[in-house]
Amino acid sequence: MSSQSEAPKLEVSDELVIKIKEMHKWYGSFHVIKNVNLDVYRGERIVICGPSGSGKSTLIRCINRLEEHQQGDIIVDNVELTNDLKNIDAIRREVGMCFQHFNLFPHLTVLENCALAPIWVKQIPRKEAEATAMKYLERVKIPEQADKFPGQLSGGQQQRVAIARSLCMNPRIMLFDEPTSALDPEMIKEVLDVMIELAQEGMTMLCVTHEMGFAKTVANRVIFMDGGEIIEENNPHEFFDNPQHERTQLFLSQILAH
Amino acid sequence: MSTEISHIAGEHPDLPPPATEVGVIGWIRHNLFSSTTNIVVTVLTIYLLYIILPPMLNWIFFDAVFSADSRDDCRAIAKAAGEELGACWAFIGKRFQIFVYGFYPVEERWRVNLSFIMMIAALVPVLFDNIPNRKLGLWYSLIAPVIICWLLIGGMGLTPVPTDKFGGFMLTLTIGVTGIVGSLPIGIALALGRQSHMPALRMVCVAFIEFIRGVPLITLLFVASTMLNYFLPPGTTFDLLLRVLIMVTLFSSAYIAEVIRGGLQAIPKGQIEAADSMGLKYWQSMRLIILPQALKISIPGIVNTFIGLYKDTTLVIIIGLFDPLGMGRASLADTKWQGLSTEIYVFVAIFFFVSCFSMARYSLYLEKKLHTGH
Numbered sequence: 256m257s258s259q260s261e262a263p264k265l266e267v268s269d270e271l272v273i274k275i276k277e278m279h280k281w282y283g284s285f286h287v288i289k290n291v292n293l294d295v296y297r298g299e300r301i302v303i304c305g306p307s308g309s310g311k312s313t314l315i316r317c318i319n320r321l322e323e324h325q326q327g328d329i330i331v332d333n334v335e336l337t338n339d340l341k342n343i344d345a346i347r348r349e350v351g352m353c354f355q356h357f358n359l360f361p362h363l364t365v366l367e368n369c370a371l372a373p374i375w376v377k378q379i380p381r382k383e384a385e386a387t388a389m390k391y392l393e394r395v396k397i398p399e400q401a402d403k404f405p406g407q408l409s410g411g412q413q414q415r416v417a418i419a420r421s422l423c424m425n426p427r428i429m430l431f432d433e434p435t436s437a438l439d440p441e442m443i444k445e446v447l448d449v450m451i452e453l454a455q456e457g458m459t460m461l462c463v464t465h466e467m468g469f470a471k472t473v474a475n476r477v478i479f480m481d482g483g484e485i486i487e488e489n490n491p492h493e494f495f496d497n498p499q500h501e502r503t504q505l506f507l508s509q510i511l512a513h
Numbered sequence: 514m515s516t517e518i519s520h521i522a523g524e525h526p527d528l529p530p531p532a533t534e535v536g537v538i539g540w541i542r543h544n545l546f547s548s549t550t551n552i553v554v555t556v557l558t559i560y561l562l563y564i565i566l567p568p569m570l571n572w573i574f575f576d577a578v579f580s581a582d583s584r585d586d587c588r589a590i591a592k593a594a595g596e597e598l599g600a601c602w603a604f605i606g607k608r609f610q611i612f613v614y615g616f617y618p619v620e621e622r623w624r625v626n627l628s629f630i631m632m633i634a635a636l637v638p639v640l641f642d643n644i645p646n647r648k649l650g651l652w653y654s655l656i657a658p659v660i661i662c663w664l665l666i667g668g669m670g671l672t673p674v675p676t677d678k679f680g681g682f683m684l685t686l687t688i689g690v691t692g693i694v695g696s697l698p699i700g701i702a703l704a705l706g707r708q709s710h711m712p713a714l715r716m717v718c719v720a721f722i723e724f725i726r727g728v729p730l731i732t733l734l735f736v737a738s739t740m741l742n743y744f745l746p747p748g749t750t751f752d753l754l755l756r757v758l759i760m761v762t763l764f765s766s767a768y769i770a771e772v773i774r775g776g777l778q779a780i781p782k783g784q785i786e787a788a789d790s791m792g793l794k795y796w797q798s799m800r801l802i803i804l805p806q807a808l809k810i811s812i813p814g815i816v817n818t819f820i821g822l823y824k825d826t827t828l829v830i831i832i833g834l835f836d837p838l839g840m841g842r843a844s845l846a847d848t849k850w851q852g853l854s855t856e857i858y859v860f861v862a863i864f865f866f867v868s869c870f871s872m873a874r875y876s877l878y879l880e881k882k883l884h885t886g887h
Contacts, residue, residue, distance in 0.1 A: 358787035
């Protein structure tokens with residue numbers, strides 16, 4: 256794979272962490288995901304894009320079982336996603352997720368938001384969990400907001416707290432579901448910076464986003480979805496400069512036009 | 514010309530607001546005289562207060578007689594003082610004990626007093642979280658009801674007092690507090706059950722809620738007092754007060770469940786998704802994430818239901834239990850004090866108002882405390 260000149264070379268190991276095989280999903284009679292196959296290796300940064308309703312959010316939400324798939328296999332870290340609650344729990348411990356609307360817990364302080372899951376899911380003592388939480392809040396550069404409530408923060412700060420909250424569980428894979436779509440343009444950068452740093456540290460990331468600049472700098476693979484199918488999949492260089500499929504070309508011409 | 518000093522664009526400093534916008538004058542302007550309608554309402558209100566307040570205060574305080582032996586005595590005392598006849602509070606004074614304790618044996622009434630103090634002490638750690646040693650206090654709150662129950666009923670070393678001796682304010686408090694404390698957890702369970710993915714559980718909860726809501730409380734109380742005898746095996750005695758407590762609790766829990774369901778529906782789906790994605794179990798997400806928020810939203814509705822329940826305790830008069838209202842009506846039969854129903858009802862009204870208003874204020878306090886800017 257040809258590496259981009261300005262991007263730091265990021266290691267991708269050959270350890271398979273997510274394997275999606277012939278996966279289908281229906282909402283009622285509506286066929287949302289059609290025969291998706293995807294292999295993700297440790298250290299990969301995958302950007303998934305596509306028009307709205309193309310199933311890209313649904314796809315990553317299937318990976319941690321926020322949505323149920325009806326056919327095909329999803330294997331995360333050698334654990335297969337089935338109805339077995341034990342498997343679901345095991346996968347959710349390994350997979351962190353950030354949402355478009357942050358979904359912070361408004362009745363808890365920033366610090367409590369971050370320490371909650373380590374305390375209750377991993378049974379880490381409160382003191383220790385809070386220390387870890389502070390460490391991650393420092394990493395997303397908002398330790399001074401630790402005692403505030405989410406409602407008192409800006410959107411960009413809230414999303415960074417949400418990232419810190421996921422990191423506190425020490426996940427091996429991070430899913431991002433349009434993390435910057437609900438943000439003012441001024442705040443998008445602060446969130447992307449955190450995500451870029453995360454990528455540079457070797458986190459395996461799957462990111463649904465329309466931030467093509469982000470895709471160009473950090474992604475090692477870009478996936479284009481439409482109508483529930485993966486239409487095209489390539490390294491960012493090829494994807495943007497030389498899109499193969501007609502629908503990809505149309506999509507790119509539309510989002511890059513302005 | 515304006516006196517405004519020119520500033521460089523982007524460097525205008527914050528100036529203090531004009532004097533008419535802040536302080537007492539600002540408050541009066543904004544709240545009492547902000548518009549023509551507001552001025553009219555303000556003036557009318559002042560006039561109404563002028564008409565109502567003086568005679569009311571005269572009747573309650575200035576012309577009232579506080580100690581006398583009969584109604585005629587009251588009249589004579591007022592006449593001697595050259596006043597119009599106000600309230601004859603002496604009647605309430607003479608009947609006060611029975612209003613508070615009902616027919617509870619006089620020599621055992623210390624048990625009621627002690628129970629009351631214990632109840633207050635048990636409520637404090639539950640209601641306020643900024644007290645020292647709250648954890649210890651909560652343990653006490655958990656065992657206090659058992660001790661209070663033993664104190665009131667007796668047995669095991671204490672003289673047993675049958676529950677038909679309960680009456681007056683202690684009866685109201687017994688039913689009201691039991692109903693409130695019991696119906697909240699049952700209501701929460703019903704609300705969660707109604708949202709469950711298990712059809713059988715959901716149907717049981719819906720059926721229960723809809724049945725209880727669809728039947729008047731009086732009917733349930735009648736069922737409690739008479740019908741249950743038909744259903745229970747002959748020879749079993751089932752305390753009347755206990756039946757009332759159960760019925761009132763179940764009745765109110767159905768309402769609480771619906772209030773909380775409203776709160777649960779107001780919580781965005783993203784909250785449970787975030788909890789799920791971090792691996793929290795169902796009960797953990799409910800306890801730590803969903804219920805704290807849903808209950809906070811539901812506070813006005815919950816307290817509304819509790820106030821309704823507290824006042825509905827007066828309905829027990831129908832099945833022969835004497836709450837303050839019942840005691841008052843019974844007192845009116847006393848020939849020495851005939852015709853003093855106004856005093857009785859005003860007195861009972863004040864008692865209920867103080868209780869209910871306290872609950873209302875507490876709910877406001879709680880809402881304010883739990884407000885975190887979302």
